Amino acid sequence: MSTRVVVVDDQQVVREGLMTLLDMMPGIDVVAGGANGEEAVAQVAETHPDAVLMDLSMPGMGGVEATRRIVTAHPDVAVVVLTTMADDQLILDALQAGARAYLTKDAGKTEIVRAIEAALVRHTTLDPIVQERLLAAAMRGADRTNERRRAEPSQDLLTPRESDVLRLLARGLSNGAIGRRLLVGEATVKTHINHLFAKLQVRTRAEAVAWAHAHGFGPGADGVRSGRPAG
Template sequence: MSGERTRVLVVDDQTVVREGLILLLELLPDIEVVGSAADGEQAVARAAELAPEVVLMDLRMPRVDGVEATRRIKAAHPGIEVVVLTTYADDESIFAALRAGARGYLTKDAGGEEIAAAVATVRSGSSPLDPAVQRRLVEAVAAGEQRPKRHGDLPDGLTRREAQVLALIAKGRSNAEIAGDLFITEATVKTHINNLFAKAGLRDRAQAVTYAFRHGLAE
């Protein structure tokens, strides 16, 4: 991806917010804003027309909201990644957006560098979550499940090492940090993540956090 600019579609029903985001992103060297949309219905059409690599998607919009727009875009164009950008960090929106296929979630007080980092992260195959949002997600799952930690058999055939990697993912650790914690290479971490995602049927790190708490594997 060296030297390439990520094609981004900006979706927000508020003109001031939408135009402000475009101006902010156009200052970033690694991002090319290919277009914008004022609601979910328009976002679906523009995604098909402009073929962006990443969509910055507001959630609360008229006609078609961001969750439904995300679902339609992912169904028609699985290669397009969606990063939800919203004022609301409520649990219902988080779960709905993730279930619809969003790979990242940022609140609207995120700065340009944070948004750029999120765009780069989803393109690399990971899933950025605003720290406050991830904390709410973890708390919601933990409160809803209330299962004790399992020290015996691991679910879905996970190995002990895969469970350790999963627990560190749930703590918000990066691949490099996990490698340092476990004294293994980053390539080995990626192998463990690929294996545990395949065994557990996980799509991304956001789902991994939910899975870890559901099965009592997070600390």
């Protein structure tokens, strides 16, 4: 079954080029193209796609607000940002609005398709430049946080089980996959994620992943345990 995609970009040549390119890829069916956020919101409501490839800087309603409206009205639709900009605040705004991936227009067609596929199963894909900027921002934020928390023992920040969940979250695993690895239910995983979000003072999975990378919980970090320990 093909993945239905809406392509949104205010530049007609870019939009039509992306539509043609993606339509040639196996398993992708481009169902509409829009020039701004208003058209994106309307086309999603009309065509019921699986994913939206979204530019950010557009006349009228921009991509961040369009992403927010689409995700609110259609939470199962995966929004993948494809833009020329990698501004720290814009990255965070887009991810907080509900985008599941953030790519720059240096990305190739294979990268775009992989990001769409990953977004459909709620995995976060970030362009390497975007990852660097998020990590740098997370490090700056961590420095400020550490100043506020000098008196707090670091081991009290997360429970052992929350640390396990964070490590697996940083590897891109979905809630279901984390639950299978740790032998717990998906509802339990969601509870742990909510707790660690509150403790890390983050609001999205992408921000949690950035924190994890900055603090040694990223891919390659060991120490994830299976089973049902008491933590």
